[in-house]
Amino acid sequence: MKKQWTAAASLMFLMFAIPIRTAQGQAQSPPAGIVLTGDVTGAQNKTHFEIPFNVPAGTHRISVDFHYTGAEQHATLDLGIADPERFRGESGGNKSHFTIGENDATPSYLPGAIPAGTWHLLIAVPNMRAHVVSHYRAEIRFNDRAEDASFAEQPLAKGTRWYRGDLHMHSGHSDGRCPSQSGAMVACPVFVNAQTAAARGLDFIAIADHNADSQYDAERELQPYFDRVLLIPAREITTFHGHFNIFGVTQFVDWRVTQGGLDLNSVLRDVAAKGGIASVNHALSPDGEICMGCKWDPPPDEDISLFTAVEVINGGPFMLSSAKFWDAQLREGHRLAAVGGSDSHNAMNPPGPKGSIGWPTTVVEADELSVSAILGGIRRGRTFVDLTASHDKVVDFEAESGGVQARMGETLHAAAGAEIRVRIHTVGCAGSLVHLLLDGEEVAAAPPMTVDSAGAPVEAKVTVGAGRHWLRVEVRDAKGGLLLMSSPIYVNFAD
Ligand SMILES: [Zn+2]
Ligand SMILES: [Zn+2]
Known part of the structure; x- marks a missing residue:
């Protein structure tokens, strides 16, 4: 028991912050986390000990990275975890990273509610040579958004x-x-x-x-x-x-x-x-x-x-x-x-x-x-x-007006009565018909265009009135069957 706490007593708790990328790719406030470090000595060979840490209220996911030194001297530390009420899993020496969320967890671990309070890392020492000291480091993150997503x-x-x-x-x-x-x-x-x-x-x-x-x-x-x-x-x-x-x-x-x-x-x-x-x-x-x-x-x-x-x-x-x-x-x-x-x-x-x-x-x-x-x-x-469900077909397009260009998905600003030149690229569509739609409709100025055998881009010109419009492309076969449907280019939409 005393040896058990030798390691626990040498723990260091450090708050840390890791920059994360959200689904939008923007930096957000980092997840709260702690770092636990400590030493394990040869005297602890073939023992178990626990490393306590506090999980704050409002936590829905815990992610753990665990590393230790001395592997070249066969130092071995096995990893598990318990929440304040129950055992939540043990991965021995087979995983150095795991995550536990309310609905999903890394295999070896049980998903479910993340109660606030004192959790414990469960460490087993299957092997530690007499004169070896292994230094461990556990990084624990709360509510890691990247792992949620x-x-x-x-x-x-x-x-x-x-x-x-x-x-x-x-x-x-x-x-x-x-x-x-x-x-x-x-x-x-x-x-x-x-x-x-x-x-x-x-x-x-x-x-x-x-x-x-x-x-x-x-x-x-x-x-x-x-x-x-x-x-x-x-x-x-x-x-x-x-x-x-x-x-x-x-x-x-x-x-x-x-x-x-x-x-x-x-x-x-x-x-x-x-x-x-x-x-x-x-x-x-x-x-x-x-x-x-x-x-x-x-x-x-x-x-x-x-x-x-x-x-x-x-x-x-x-x-x-x-x-x-x-x-x-x-x-x-x-x-x-x-x-x-x-x-x-x-x-x-x-x-x-x-x-x-x-x-x-x-x-x-x-x-x-x-x-x-x-x-x-x-x-x-x-x-x-x-x-x-092809593996190769592509449709993409860009529009240009008054020297300004926009790609599919972007906004083009065009003056009332201005001409918009549209260039449509396809892959794997030779012989197909490209339909350019303005405001959801075909227009006389841009009848369907056939993609040649080389798959060269096709071009069309349309003129728009004042206000908001959108352009989109449908690629159809000779019988009119729909093959591809593009996202729009937005004309004069609010930024
Ligand atoms: Zn469904
Ligand atoms: Zn449904």
Whole structure:
């Protein structure tokens, strides 16, 4: 017992602050944290000791990094942790980092409420030579926002390019079902969603179970195994007034919107405060007893500017377009990126546009494959939807007026009556027709243009009146079938 406290007595508690990057990429107030250091001597060989530390009220996540010296002399310290009430996990010598949140934790550890008070690191000493002194250092962070937003500790890939993924699917944590070993339809494990996405070459997926946050613990476990498919934390907030996806949030969000009670805008502000973004799902879905609450039909005071994106194509059973709803919001001056998702409810559905993972994909320009970069690309409107689930098709465009240029996702300022020159780039679309839409409509000045066999950019000129407008692009096949749908360039929108 005395030896046990020898180490504890030499502890040093240091408050520290680590600059973190939020999903917006902006520096925010750093998470509170402490550093615990101490020495372990040979006299403590084959003993256990505990390192106490205080967890402040209001903590929803604890992250620990633990390192020690002397490994070259076979010094060994095993790591575990207990909260004020119970054992929360033990990873021995197999992990030097772990995180415990309310809904997810690193394997070896138990997610759940984070009670304030005295927690203990549980240290075992399987081996410490007689004359060795090992110096340990435990960095403990509270409410690390990067870990709230991502199951991946590092970007899965580096480099600016178009990343392709599916932003809407369900697992057995809500109503996703798939065939069991014997063919019965059962609640589908998250693993199957990730496995299918990997087999289809997707860069990212968002498993958006209805109001559920139990899937995150499984995703925390799966992410290191799926080191080419980014698992973006998501949920389909399912209200009586419509559905919307939230991305980049693992904390609880109350969704129980009722008249006179919780209002929709408060739910969306809660999502934003927790670092997430939201997209309106299948806004033009049938409603009523066919699909209860599926159509977007919010209370009159709902503020659409709290959304970042609109799911313009929902895979579902029949590739539902909500472009008319989207255009109506753009007409009101709201900036909303185009996203899409399969809404797959069976991760084993065969490839094809029938609610299968990847039909459609959302394609996002980002400088790396991480949650913050993908959500950043959606925030910037650097997105298009690929209804064909291709691995190569691209549409991007820029507009120029009076010597000023804007890319897809940006704002162009143009004088009334000014000509806007638009240049549209495609990849993998030879023989397809490029439709430039002004304010959601085709215009006589810019009829559909055929992409030549070399895939050269196409150009068009349109003239706009005073005020706000938007330009967007659809790529269609020779029969008029929609292939790609771009995000807008906003003309004269408020900055
Ligand atoms: Zn839905
Ligand atoms: Zn859904």
